[in-house]
Amino acid sequence: MNVKAILRTAVLTIAAASGAALPGVSPAADPDPVQRGAQLAAVGDCIVCHTAAGGAPFAGGLPIHTPFGTLYSTDITPDTKTGIGAWTLDAFVQAMRRGKSSDGHLLYPAFPYVHFTHMTDADIASVYAFMMSRTPVQATAAANKLIFPLNFRPLLAVWNLLYLHADTPEPMSRTQDPQLDRGRYLVDGLGHCAACHTPLNVFGAEKKDRTFDGAVIDGWDAPSLKTLLGASTPWTREQLSTYLRTGVASEHGAAAGPMLPVTRSLANASQADVEAMAAYIMSIQTPPPAAPAARVASGASLQQAGATMFEASCAACHAAHAPMNVVGGRPLLSLSTSVNSDSPRNLVRVMLDGLPAQGSKASVSMPPFAGMLTDAQIADLANYLRAQYSNRTPWQLQADDVAKYRKETPTP
Numbered sequence: 001m002n003v004k005a006i007l008r009t010a011v012l013t014i015a016a017a018s019g020a021a022l023p024g025v026s027p028a029a030d031p032d033p034v035q036r037g038a039q040l041a042a043v044g045d046c047i048v049c050h051t052a053a054g055g056a057p058f059a060g061g062l063p064i065h066t067p068f069g070t071l072y073s074t075d076i077t078p079d080t081k082t083g084i085g086a087w088t089l090d091a092f093v094q095a096m097r098r099g100k101s102s103d104g105h106l107l108y109p110a111f112p113y114v115h116f117t118h119m120t121d122a123d124i125a126s127v128y129a130f131m132m133s134r135t136p137v138q139a140t141a142a143a144n145k146l147i148f149p150l151n152f153r154p155l156l157a158v159w160n161l162l163y164l165h166a167d168t169p170e171p172m173s174r175t176q177d178p179q180l181d182r183g184r185y186l187v188d189g190l191g192h193c194a195a196c197h198t199p200l201n202v203f204g205a206e207k208k209d210r211t212f213d214g215a216v217i218d219g220w221d222a223p224s225l226k227t228l229l230g231a232s233t234p235w236t237r238e239q240l241s242t243y244l245r246t247g248v249a250s251e252h253g254a255a256a257g258p259m260l261p262v263t264r265s266l267a268n269a270s271q272a273d274v275e276a277m278a279a280y281i282m283s284i285q286t287p288p289p290a291a292p293a294a295r296v297a298s299g300a301s302l303q304q305a306g307a308t309m310f311e312a313s314c315a316a317c318h319a320a321h322a323p324m325n326v327v328g329g330r331p332l333l334s335l336s337t338s339v340n341s342d343s344p345r346n347l348v349r350v351m352l353d354g355l356p357a358q359g360s361k362a363s364v365s366m367p368p369f370a371g372m373l374t375d376a377q378i379a380d381l382a383n384y385l386r387a388q389y390s391n392r393t394p395w396q397l398q399a400d401d402v403a404k405y406r407k408e409t410p411t412p
């Protein structure tokens with residue numbers, strides 16, 4: 001089948017499916033499935049996992065580190081040899097719903113099909129139409145390096161039996177609010193927010209009774225998504241949807257680590273969809289905990305070491321009078337979630353890894369300090385920032401703790 005024929009099938013499927021009143025389908029369905037598919041693919045972060053550093057978009061090859069070894073994403077451009085160019089819509093549906101490749105081999109759940117399975121037929125067809133409209137790129141991914149027995153794909157059938165609930169779309173208890181229903185459909189399905197924000201069991205599956213309770217991913221804390229009202233400044237729906245679309249919330253600082261590419265992808269999603277996701281997340285909040293423990297001042301000499309280091313390494317960008325804050329309007333460190341969290345993990349991580357430049361906004365970037373500062377210096381800085389910019393319980397971070405965090409993420 002050629003690409004035109006494939007696209008036509010996709011369009012017909014969308015037309016057929018949009019008659020059904022599913023939460024995934026807005027009544028005024030966009031007439032252009034490719035554009036609609038582009039916006040949906042942005043919600044699904046397809047480009048994030050399927051693009052290697054410096055590689056062609058969607059051509060795969062990005063290493064994904066799991067507790068069971070390293071896995072490489074594959075080419076999903078319409079190349080007929082290494083990509084999905086020869087795939088029918090039905091084969092694509094099987095991959096998204098059942099985690100099955102076109103030749104029948106089972107795919108690893110690092111590909112979040114346990115979430116994509118909840119998508120409607122029409123939405124899967126739109127994403128398919130979009131993927132098929134990309135430029136084909138020939139690219140063979142490196143061989144996976146997984147430990148036994150997980151390097152044996154047929155075993156995934158057992159995993160799927162336990163953890164894949166593929167009777168789609170997810171039976172949802174509808175509310176009276178279509179925006180909330182839409183938000184839940186996107187957050188739980190295509191958006192797969194729980195994949196990072198939920199702790200995993202020993203088999204690498206999400207713990208169903210701990211959904212959105214927060215988890216560690218690639219050495220970063222993906223915080224609980226149910227305690228956003230417990231932040232120093234409680235999150236609002238507007239702040240959340242701005243954060244998801246731009247990577248910055250005026251009262252909470254910037255997205256970093258694995259959340260940064262998520263927000264860059266969501267920048268291309270439809271605004272209404274991101275607002276719906278924010279509305280749904282705000283609807284699952286638990287009441288904020290009691291006031292944080294009173295602060296205890298830490299040793300004055302340590303504070304001095306941190307202050308000196310801050311002046312030398314950080315103040316040019318982060319002092320209150322620095323251009324980034326005054327002209328750029330970026331939030332002050334006192335608002336950053338990483339300075340106000342229970343754990344110093346993300347603050348340490350952002351110092352180690354920095355923040356990559358954002359294309360057109362090249363001025364908004366932060367250098368990695370992993371090679372410039374010692375573990376002890378990073379610990380001093382973190383303790384200093386906590387004492388200086390947050391009124392929560394001080395940290396007593398030691399060089400050893402930083403050494404531990406350093407080892408958690410493989411150097412890119």
Ligand code: HEC
Nearest residue numbers: 041044045046049072073074076095101107108110111112
């Ligand atoms: C969290 C990372 C991640 C995200 C997000 C992701 N994928 Fe993947 N995907 C993978 C990995 C890893 C594989 C390879 C799995 C394997 O080899 O077992 C894969 C495989 C696939 C395959 C099977 C390809 C083949 O040749 O068998 C398809 C199709 C696919 N992804 C489409 C998508 C689409 C469409 C999206 C967005 C809606 C998406 N993926 C988002 C990680 C991801």
Ligand code: HEC
Nearest residue numbers: 191192193196220221222223254255256257258259262337
């Ligand atoms: C690839 C993993 C990953 C995915 C997918 C992901 N997140 Fe995150 N998220 C993180 C990490 C790690 C952080 C912490 C980094 C930071 O604060 O800069 C974070 C931070 C956040 C924060 C800030 C919380 C706070 O207290 O400051 C919000 C809100 C959030 N994520 C919402 C979402 C939503 C909604 C989705 C789904 C659309 C999502 N995330 C998908 C990894 C992820």
Ligand code: HEC
Nearest residue numbers: 248253254256313314317330331336337338350364365366
């Ligand atoms: C060259 C400028 C520059 C330097 C130097 C710099 N940063 Fe940053 N930093 C940034 C930018 C840009 C951001 C993102 C802010 C935004 O987008 O609003 C950022 C963000 C942060 C955040 C917030 C991240 C989050 O998850 O909320 C922290 C914390 C931080 N920097 C700490 C430091 C520390 C500590 C130092 C010194 C060791 C430092 N920075 C040095 C530019 C810099």
